Amino acid sequence: MDEEENAGENRGRAGMSRRLKTWLGVTASLAGVLGGAFLVIDRWGPKADFTIEDWRRQANDFCDRWYSEAGGDVWPSLRQLVHSSDSLPVSEFETLRRKAKFEVNRDEGRWRKIKASLNEIKRPAGHKVDVDQLIEGLGELSRLSYRFSVDLSQAANVAEAKTAYEKWAAAGEKPLEGQRVLLKKLGAKQCMSAG
Missing domain, CATH: 1.20.5 (Single alpha-helices involved in coiled-coils or other helix-helix interfaces)
Structure with missing residues (x-):
């Protein structure tokens, strides 16, 4: 068993x-x-969706780097030119105009660089329209700076240069304010000094 x-x-x-x-x-x-x-x-x-916080962090990081590289006063010659007497000697006017035109061209490039860099950042969920408007506005500021550069190069004297400057400043007020509003809305505080 x-x-x-x-x-x-x-x-x-x-x-x-x-x-x-x-x-x-x-x-x-x-x-x-x-x-x-x-x-x-x-x-x-x-x-997971790319959030506004993700976009804000990348945009602010870019602007921090960019402004640390860009330096301080971007238009010293332009300021000097538009505050000059209308009786400024021709040789001094031409020197200031040439330097000012260089500064404005650099400004146009600045807007294009900011636009391109922010455009590379993925659009955040729920804020695509705002970012697209921001990018388009930066393109508009670049175009205005280019137009001013052309007008400045065609100015024959201080009075014409001042007129071109006033036209540029007036044309840029609305786009700059739009940029400030969008940057604030999107939380890109480090980019606020772009305008």
Whole structure:
């Protein structure tokens, strides 16, 4: 009888062993399938939205770097030119005009660089229209600076240079204010001195 009990017990163990192996196999297969599914979802599945905080951080980082490289007074010769007497000698006028035109051209490039850099940042969820308006406004400021540069180069005297400057300043008021409003709305405080 002992042999029969041992044989039955061995069969039970073998049966138990087969069942355990089956369950372990099923569990391992399920874990593999779930792990693969999580990997696919994590790698290629929907991503979390790019938030306004993400955009704000990247925009402010760019502006911090840009302003630290750009330096202080960007228009010293232009300021000197528009505050000069209308009787400024021609040679001094031409020297100031040339330097001022260089500063304005640099300003146009500044607007283009800011526009291009902010345009590279992914649009935040719920604020695409605001960022698109900001980018378009920066393009407008660049175009205004270019137009002023052309007008300044065509000015024959201080009075014409002042007229061109006043026209540029007046034309830029609305776009600059629009930029300030959008930058404030988007939280790009480090970019506020761009205007």
